[in-house]
Amino acid sequence: MAISRAPARRRRAPRLRRGIGALGFLGLTLLGLAYWLTYEPAPRVRVLWRPDLTAEQRAALEEKYLLLNRRDRLPEGSLAYDLLDTSPRNLRALVDDPAILDTNDIERHALVVVFDVDYGREWMWIAHRTPWLRDRRTRNVLILVLALMAIGGLAPDGARTWSAARHRAHVHRKQG
Numbered sequence: 001m002a003i004s005r006a007p008a009r010r011r012r013a014p015r016l017r018r019g020i021g022a023l024g025f026l027g028l029t030l031l032g033l034a035y036w037l038t039y040e041p042a043p044r045v046r047v048l049w050r051p052d053l054t055a056e057q058r059a060a061l062e063e064k065y066l067l068l069n070r071r072d073r074l075p076e077g078s079l080a081y082d083l084l085d086t087s088p089r090n091l092r093a094l095v096d097d098p099a100i101l102d103t104n105d106i107e108r109h110a111l112v113v114v115f116d117v118d119y120g121r122e123w124m125w126i127a128h129r130t131p132w133l134r135d136r137r138t139r140n141v142l143i144l145v146l147a148l149m150a151i152g153g154l155a156p157d158g159a160r161t162w163s164a165a166r167h168r169a170h171v172h173r174k175q176g
Contacts, residue, residue, distance in 0.1 A: 021153015
């Protein structure tokens, strides 16, 4: 006589689904907590670009170093930016880039933004200093995947509960 394994699979599937939903919810919660604990105004720094740099090259470097809101050109040609990634790794790459002649408001030896710098218009958080989360598209995909995990893992139980409640109400009406 063969023993059916179907009931065991049926018991494991909802548990696995709820586990995936809980992981998605936990991931979203941790991202939200990281944002809440680490967001701060981005510093405003000045960058003097090499004069022979094309607009496309400059735009690519602005994106690479997370320099936003280009503004306030001075007579010598420097521009002000909101700097979202203040990690030493990004600051080192920024000050050593041959396309950049000078940076103001960045301490070149300590690789930090000077303490009394003005704030920009943007806000930064730890994701801007985390290599694989720096890209906004990557963060959006991660948030979408975690949300789908949370919804997909928890929604079937809610739908099943709703369906059972409707069935009980229907049976109760027939009996009444």
